[in-house]
Amino acid sequence: MWRAGDLEAADGTKTEQVEALVLRRIERGELSIGSRLPSERVLAERLGLSRVTVVRALDHLRADGVLETKRGSGTHVRPTDRLLDPIAPASTVSAGDQPLLDLRFATTAAPHDVVEAAAQMVADSLPQAMGGDGPPSGGSLELRTALAARLTSEGVPTEPDQLTLTVGAAAGLNAALAGLDLGPGVAITETPTYPAAFDLLRKHRLDVAGWPAGVWDTDQLAHLCRRHRPKVIYLQADNHNPTGLSLPADRRTTVVEIARRYGAALISDETMRPLWLASGEQADPLSRYPRTVSVGSLSKTVWGGLRVGWVRTGKQLRRRINTAAQLSVASPSALDDLLAQAIVPKLDKVIGRRRARLRANLNALETGLKTLDGVTWATPTGGMTLWLELTDVRARRVLDAAREHGLLLGSGDLFTPDGTDRRHIRIPFTAPPATLRLVVARLGDALNQST
Ligand SMILES: Cc1ncc(COP(=O)(O)O)c(C=O)c1O
Numbered sequence: 001m002w003r004a005g006d007l008e009a010a011d012g013t014k015t016e017q018v019e020a021l022v023l024r025r026i027e028r029g030e031l032s033i034g035s036r037l038p039s040e041r042v043l044a045e046r047l048g049l050s051r052v053t054v055v056r057a058l059d060h061l062r063a064d065g066v067l068e069t070k071r072g073s074g075t076h077v078r079p080t081d082r083l084l085d086p087i088a089p090a091s092t093v094s095a096g097d098q099p100l101l102d103l104r105f106a107t108t109a110a111p112h113d114v115v116e117a118a119a120q121m122v123a124d125s126l127p128q129a130m131g132g133d134g135p136p137s138g139g140s141l142e143l144r145t146a147l148a149a150r151l152t153s154e155g156v157p158t159e160p161d162q163l164t165l166t167v168g169a170a171a172g173l174n175a176a177l178a179g180l181d182l183g184p185g186v187a188i189t190e191t192p193t194y195p196a197a198f199d200l201l202r203k204h205r206l207d208v209a210g211w212p213a214g215v216w217d218t219d220q221l222a223h224l225c226r227r228h229r230p231k232v233i234y235l236q237a238d239n240h241n242p243t244g245l246s247l248p249a250d251r252r253t254t255v256v257e258i259a260r261r262y263g264a265a266l267i268s269d270e271t272m273r274p275l276w277l278a279s280g281e282q283a284d285p286l287s288r289y290p291r292t293v294s295v296g297s298l299s300k301t302v303w304g305g306l307r308v309g310w311v312r313t314g315k316q317l318r319r320r321i322n323t324a325a326q327l328s329v330a331s332p333s334a335l336d337d338l339l340a341q342a343i344v345p346k347l348d349k350v351i352g353r354r355r356a357r358l359r360a361n362l363n364a365l366e367t368g369l370k371t372l373d374g375v376t377w378a379t380p381t382g383g384m385t386l387w388l389e390l391t392d393v394r395a396r397r398v399l400d401a402a403r404e405h406g407l408l409l410g411s412g413d414l415f416t417p418d419g420t421d422r423r424h425i426r427i428p429f430t431a432p433p434a435t436l437r438l439v440v441a442r443l444g445d446a447l448n449q450s451t
Contacts, residue, residue, distance in 0.1 A: 004047050015060070018049065019060055036073075037058075043058075103410075113349070117339055117342035118339055161315050165331055168299055169296055171309060175330055176311045177204040182206065183231065188232075188233045192415030193240070214245045236271075237285065239273060241383055241385055249283035252283060256292065267293045270286075275382045277355055297310065368439075372444050398450045402446035405445050406442060407446065
């Protein structure tokens with residue numbers, strides 16, 4: 001299991017290579033909590049390294065809390081956050097002799113808490129629920145009550161009747177658009193933005209006009225509104241996907257006023273909001289303003305496999321959404337509903353751990369990117385992705401070269417309404433530091449090859 005050929009030169013010094021190898025094994029599930037490593041002497045022999053190098057690497061991993069060594073019983077893998085919350089293990093899949101790094105999607109694996117919550121659900125709530133025929137369309141009152149209490153505690157006073165539960169935030173946006181029934185007309189979104197939003201808006205007969213994210217110039221928004229008379233403005237004011245940036249606090253009231261002045265519905269996508277990573281205070285969400293429709297979900301905070309999202313509206317719009325026929329297929333299943341009920345009380349812990357992981361990942365990514373020429377970016381306030389600008393070459397060339405080096409990344413044009421971006425690459429930082437160091441090394445090679 002431990003061979004010199006498994007060390008990767010791109011990971012850095014020999015010591016770093018050993019550290020990265022252990023972390024990779026953990027991330028791929030080859031080493032789990034409690035797994036025992038060979039002795040330092042044996043490990044050094046198998047890896048063809050000096051014992052000093054191996055001892056140093058293991059010392060670092062012990063200091064990071066990844067490993068522990070007990071006299072008499074050897075070195076074991078500790079129950080670290082890395083194992084309790086294994087973000088994106090699927091981002092590395094083997095392709096031949098070098099791992100292919102597929103970072104086209106920003107996804108997270110389920111934290112360990114999902115297992116506990118599922119066991120609790122099976123013991124406590126499932127047997128009783130089995131006597132009924134599952135939650136009503138729009139989600140159970142129990143889960144809506146729990147989520148409403150959570151939103152209220154986060155500063156957005158919410159009653160259970162204001163929430164419609166859906167199979168994720170995208171389905172929430174779809175439900176909101178169905179209920180509002182605004183088309184044909186124009187929708188304003190940030191550009192770049194979450195690509196599925198373009199598809200959904202278009203499906204509801206809305207043409208999309210882009211307002212530059214990160215710049216968030218309110219005069220320009222007013223100008224776009226005068227020109228297009230939009231029916232709806234869809235925004236991600238917090239930890240925006242793909243830039244990871246947030247609409248400055250002092251512009252939020254102006255944005256809401258502009259939407260009102262031009263009679264546009266305001267839909268705030270708050271899916272990424274809980275993943276705030278910056279040190280300063282987070283601005284109030286747009287959903288605090290009356291008449292804002294907001295969507296959110298447990299996909300980014302807990303697990304994309306748990307299909308529970310919501311749309312928060314006034315009660316009248318909720319009635320309209322509930323009568324829209326497609327909702328019967330867009331509500332979470334009975335099992336997801338019950339599982340989410342068991343998870344919500346654990347959310348602070350789950351999100352706290354995930355933020356800590358994402359912060360460490362982002363830090364590793366930025367440290368690596370600083371060593372590259374021809375790239376620039378704004379540090380995300382949160383979320384899961386960094387929007388890298390290439391100053392000298394076109395994104396397509398770099399992406400093609402990266403593919404040759406076993407690295408797949410999302411191209412900027414996917415995130416703009418007209419597909420015109422040529423300068424950006426989206427880099428998710430859901431993968432752990434060791435993988436991200438490899439990502440930066442391959443990206444560096446791709447950049448060198450393209451310039
Ligand atoms: C901004 C934004 N909104 C919504 C979604 C969709 O979330 P869900 O999986 O809950 O439908 C995503 C997923 O990437 C997203 O980035």
